[in-house]
Each structure stands twice: as C-alpha cells, then as structure tokens.
Amino acid sequence: MSTESSPGSAKMKAINIRNDTGPAEALFLNESPIPIPKDSQVLVKVKAFGLNRMDLSQRLGNYPVPPQAGNILGVEFSGVVEHVGRGVTGKFKVGEEVFGLTYGGAYAECVAVEAGTLMHKPNGLSWEEAASIPEAxxxxxxxxxxxxxxxxxxxxxxxxxxxxxxxxxxxxxxxxxxxxxxxxxxxxxxxxxxxxxxxxxxxxxxxxxxxxxxxxxxxxxxxxxxxxxxxxxxxxxxxxxxxxxxxxxxxxxxxxxxxxxxxxxxxxxxxxxxxxSTLRSRDERYQERLCDHFVEVALPSLSNGSFKLCIERVFSWEKIVEAHKLMESNQTKGKIICTI
Known part of the structure; x- marks a missing residue:
C-alpha cells in the first residue's frame, strides 16, 4: 500500500454510514481512500478495533466529533505499522506490532494516527486484547x-x-x-x-x-x-x-x-x-502526555496479566451491524471487538 500516491488514488475497505447518520443497519463496508499520514503520524494496517458507546452516538449524529476525526468511526485499534512519517524517526518501524488511540477512522483497513498516542503491543497480548485497551x-x-x-x-x-x-x-x-x-x-x-x-x-x-x-x-x-x-x-x-x-x-x-x-x-x-471530562475532545499534546502516563502506571500490569482484560465478544468486522446492536442492548460486560 503506497502512501505516496495522491489522495483518493489508493483505496481500502472501511465501514461507512449510509446517508451519514442512521441506525445500526446503516453501517456497511465500502471503499474509502487510504489516509496519507502527516509527518507526525504513523499509518497502521488495522488488525482489530474496539467499539465504544460514543460510536453509537456518532452514528446517530448526536456526538460532537472533533475536526480531525473524519467520517469513519472508531477511536481504538491494534495493528501493524505500514508507514512512518518523517517526524517520527526512531520511535516506530515498519512491521512493528502496535495499538493505540485515534480521533477517528479505526473502522478501516488502515488508520493514520499521531505517534504520541501509539504504543508498542506487548507480545503477550492478542490483537483483540490490545484493541480493547486504549479508550477504556x-x-x-x-x-x-x-x-x-x-x-x-x-x-x-x-x-x-x-x-x-x-x-x-x-x-x-x-x-x-x-x-x-x-x-x-x-x-x-x-x-x-x-x-x-x-x-x-x-x-x-x-x-x-x-x-x-x-x-x-x-x-x-x-x-x-x-x-x-x-x-x-x-x-x-x-x-x-x-x-x-x-x-x-x-x-x-x-x-x-x-x-x-x-x-x-x-x-x-x-x-x-x-x-x-471527555478524552476525545482533548488536544494532541494532552493525549500524548496521558498516553505516556498510562504506559508507565498501567501497561506493565496489563502486559503481565495482573489486570484483567474483559472482552464480551469478538466479531468479524463484516458483522458490524450485529456488533452495534449488541452494544445497544446494554447486556455486555467489557469490550466488543471487531477483527479485520
């Protein structure tokens, strides 16, 4: 996947919303342009993403979306580094396994994310487990x-x-x-x-x-x-x-x-x-500082199993409608994860 092509020339699959807002049934797989990362960003090939209640509100048009979010849902993911921006030299390398937080766009094959809110995935965590962590x-x-x-x-x-x-x-x-x-x-x-x-x-x-x-x-x-x-x-x-x-x-x-x-x-x-308080509305520097604090105080205990990761159910992203309906039911304990 080249990130050097002009915007819109390279395509990926992503979950879109028919007519921009609607019920769970409005979600569908579609083609979208592959995001071209800025110098401060990393392009990640997504393996799994987590669902959050804000996704339901955004789908219905009831969530104040930050300007950098775009029109694709999803704020947390795990995956593999596909491309590293010029300003990220030394922190991440192509092929590394990562997980992180983004303003939007995680319901897709690729997401461009600020390097400061991207973390190396511990070896002991699965793609699904890693994708369940960032937002919560x-x-x-x-x-x-x-x-x-x-x-x-x-x-x-x-x-x-x-x-x-x-x-x-x-x-x-x-x-x-x-x-x-x-x-x-x-x-x-x-x-x-x-x-x-x-x-x-x-x-x-x-x-x-x-x-x-x-x-x-x-x-x-x-x-x-x-x-x-x-x-x-x-x-x-x-x-x-x-x-x-x-x-x-x-x-x-x-x-x-x-x-x-x-x-x-x-x-x-x-x-x-x-x-x-909300997290998504915070600026990039705040989120980066919080990410650094999280890596210091919580990630070691998540990596070694001292903290429990609770995943209610894992869906293929082709079942995104079913996944959203399950979240709407309020019957879950822990995260709902979709895999690509």
Whole structure:
C-alpha cells in the first residue's frame, strides 16, 4: 500500500454510514481512500478495533466529533505499522506490532494516527486484547487523575460492568483505595464487579437506592470520589453520598443532561467539586502526555496479566451491524471487538 500516491488514488475497505447518520443497519463496508499520514503520524494496517458507546452516538449524529476525526468511526485499534512519517524517526518501524488511540477512522483497513498516542503491543497480548485497551483504560486513568485520587480514598464507579469502570475498579484497587463501590443493573454484573474485579460491594440500581447503601456502609461519611456516566437521574443521589471535599467526575449523561429540582446546598456544605471530562475532545499534546502516563502506571500490569482484560465478544468486522446492536442492548460486560 503506497502512501505516496495522491489522495483518493489508493483505496481500502472501511465501514461507512449510509446517508451519514442512521441506525445500526446503516453501517456497511465500502471503499474509502487510504489516509496519507502527516509527518507526525504513523499509518497502521488495522488488525482489530474496539467499539465504544460514543460510536453509537456518532452514528446517530448526536456526538460532537472533533475536526480531525473524519467520517469513519472508531477511536481504538491494534495493528501493524505500514508507514512512518518523517517526524517520527526512531520511535516506530515498519512491521512493528502496535495499538493505540485515534480521533477517528479505526473502522478501516488502515488508520493514520499521531505517534504520541501509539504504543508498542506487548507480545503477550492478542490483537483483540490490545484493541480493547486504549479508550477504556486511558479514560479511567484520566478520571482518577482529574479526581486527585490517591491511596486511602474511597470511590464509587457507576456502570460497574462497563469497560471504563472495569478498568477503573482495578486501577483504584491497585492504587490503594480503602473501598471501591460499583453500581450495575443485574446480579450477574454485580457478582462480576465484586467476585471477578474485587470491588468492595456493588448495588443493583434497579432494586436498591445506592445512596442509602453507601450511607449505611460508610456510617454516613460518604465516598470521596464518584465517577458517573448516568447524569441527571443520579446527580442528587451522588451529592447526598459525597464525603466532605469529595469529587464527582461526570464522563457522560446517559439519563439526560438537564437536571431539575436539585438541592445544591451540598456543594457548599460538603465543599463538593463537580467536573466534567471527555478524552476525545482533548488536544494532541494532552493525549500524548496521558498516553505516556498510562504506559508507565498501567501497561506493565496489563502486559503481565495482573489486570484483567474483559472482552464480551469478538466479531468479524463484516458483522458490524450485529456488533452495534449488541452494544445497544446494554447486556455486555467489557469490550466488543471487531477483527479485520
């Protein structure tokens, strides 16, 4: 595959969306131009890519896509270096096995990615395992940094069986949390959080009020950190169960973004901090620094098996419609991966 040809002259297969937005059935394999990497980029021949909930939102036209993302879905992948930009000399070589994070374009045979968010694939990880790591584990790493997490703190991860929380629960325990709590929507997921991942306790939000349970388990003190993906329906409960000087880190708003009739007194009384964050909207330098931090603090434990990688199911990318429908079902524990 030559990267020296003019844009559009060399083709690859990629997953496109009919009419640009639509349901899962709108996804289809099509021909697209092979991306021509900039001097700071590496062209990777993709072996596997991971699905993320943002892909569903982007497919429906409901996600604010960064300008460098392009119109092909996918932010994480594993593969083989095909071409190295002139400014990347010495860090990567053609033929090396890599995995990484990109702003978009991973649902394709080739993706051009900034060298700073590309990592060498450890020999002990399969293509599928490597592709399951970047978005979830780096998002969890970022959330802990933003929350000023340190040993001795208590933390709760909502959506405990999601890929980010699977990573976050393990990172919290490894970092010395005194208690790690989780919420989920089925007994199977609760057992997974506690028995497989090691969470201190987990609560079925469909059957119990997690704020009441946290109040009981902490003798009214609450937790130091809450990582939330749910949004408005959890905000008051989160506030009720925060410890003094605690932090709520909002990574999504799956129940809605408009919160009504919220008692804000806890912000003042408990000195609570509420901060939102996303990873994809961060600039390239930020993502590179986060990647370096992740390689230092988490990748060794992923490489040697100390941290668990949880893959729900692997599809051929020709089954992308089925893969998206499975993610939409909210029945998964861990990542959905597609192979090329």
């Amino acid at each position: 584990w780096m998002t969890a790493t970022q959330a802990l940094r933003i929350a000023n997490f340190c040993a001795g703190k208590t933390i709760m991860w909502h959506a405990g069986a999601s890929s980010v929380s699977i990573a976050g629960i393990q990172l919290s325990l490894a970092g010395g949390a005194t208690a790690v709590y989780a919420t989920a929507g089925s007994q199977d997921k609760l057992d997974f959080c506690v028995k497989t991942l090691g969470a201190t306790d987990a609560f079925n939000y469909k059957e119990k009020d997690f704020s009441v349970e946290i109040d009981r388990l902490t003798n009214g003190k609450g937790v130091d950190i809450i990582i939330d993906f749910v949004g408005q329906s959890y905000l008051q409960k989160n506030l009720n169960r925060m410890a003094k000087d605690g932090s709520i880190i909002a990574l999504a708003a799956m129940s809605g973004s408009v919160a009504k009739e919220i008692d804000l007194s806890a912000f003042v009384r408990k000195r609570v901090r509420l901060q939102g």
